[in-house]
Amino acid sequence: MEAAGVGALIAGKLFSVIVPLIFLCLTTWMAWKIMVKAGFPGYFGLFNITGIIPGIGWIVWIILLWVFAFIQWPRDAANAPRVAYQPPGSLPPHGLPPLPPGPVAPQALPSPPQQLPAPAASGWILSGVLPGGAPLHFAFDESRPTLTVGAPAAPADLTIIDASVGAPHARLHVLPGRLGLEDLGTPGGTWIDGAQLRPSDGTREITNSRELRFGSVALSLARA
Amino acid sequence: MDDKTAAWILGAGLLVVIFGVIIYLAVMALVLIVPTWRICNRAGYSGAISLLHLIPGVGTLIVFAILAFGTWPAGEATPPGTQTGAR
Structure with a gap:
């Protein structure tokens, strides 16, 4: 007991x-x-x-x-683009910030070059491998200001054949030397360097990004 | 106690139980599921995972385990010393 x-x-x-x-x-x-x-x-x-x-x-x-x-979260702050994307037309025409005020020592300007240097390469390359193993390679330049990424069910400039990719899935905004990405709200989702881009985020600059993911398809971003 | 009174008491008790369950679900939804839904979304998981809170006892443990031991699809903070160089 x-x-x-x-x-x-x-x-x-x-x-x-x-x-x-x-x-x-x-x-x-x-x-x-x-x-x-x-x-x-x-x-x-x-x-x-x-x-x-x-x-x-x-x-x-x-x-x-x-x-x-x-x-x-600090994770979000670390993954967020440092520079907010600016739509075409809002960029300063010269592309350089104004000089700070203050005395400037007079200097003789160098003589102008005989021939203007060629503009820097402004093309981009998106490359990767589909989940099934097929390679993907897209090259584009600034000749078109916007490019649509998506499955072939709808017209797209960059077509990705994968069930996780929507039609359309995302939109690339191309500016001289700069690139922006906008998610169009598909279930598969869009990621920039591991951080999810939501439709409510609008267009984010990806000029310095290295990896984009559309659904389950990861692509490396590089300059051409 | 006759059969009619017993039936009334049983019915009232059943209603109280049902009402109690509804109140429980509503309170759980408000105070636990809403913030956990957002946390799951930010981690890259479906917010529906937070509905596991509705499992009495182990539901919270399961949600915590998924968030703690799963690889977050939306990316995790890079621990110091493992950052890769910029392109």
Whole structure:
């Protein structure tokens, strides 16, 4: 009879203390890893411990969950393009920022060259491999300001035959020396260097990006 | 207690249970599923994963495990020291 009482006590402790403790340790470890993936210090995951504070603990935990869901993550800041894309017409005509005010020492201008240098190459190459193994290679230049990327079900300038690619899927905006990308809202999604581009993001500059993903098709971006 | 009274009590109890479940789902949706839906989306997963919160007991654990141990399709923060050079 007494042994049964001790057994019940141990079982009660097991379910009231030990199991919740294991659950807490496990979820805190996972929260640590999630924080690291989002770009925060891992110890931010210790917020999970607030859940065991009696009374208001769960409320604090849920408030912190909401904060985490809606604040900007360092991962997003690191993946965001440094320069906002500017539509054609809004670029300064000379393409250079104004000189800062201040005294400038007079200098003799060099004599003009006999022949103007050739303009820098402004073409681009998108290359990669389809999931089935077929190679893809697109080369384009600034002769067309916009190019549509998509499956062959609809007219597209760059056609990708893959089930994850929409028709149309995305639009490339080509400017002299600059390139922008716009997602057209297909389920497959569009990624720039691992960060998802959403239709609500509008057009993002990808001049300095290295990898674009349309659905499950990853393509490397390079200058021609 | 006659059969009619017992039936009334049983029916009322059933209604309370159903109402309780609806309230539980609504509260869960508001306080847990909404932020988790957004977190899953930002990680590149379907927001529907957050519906696992509706599984009593282990639902939250499963959502945490997916986010913690899965490779985020939308990309993860690069740990210091592993960044590659710019093109």
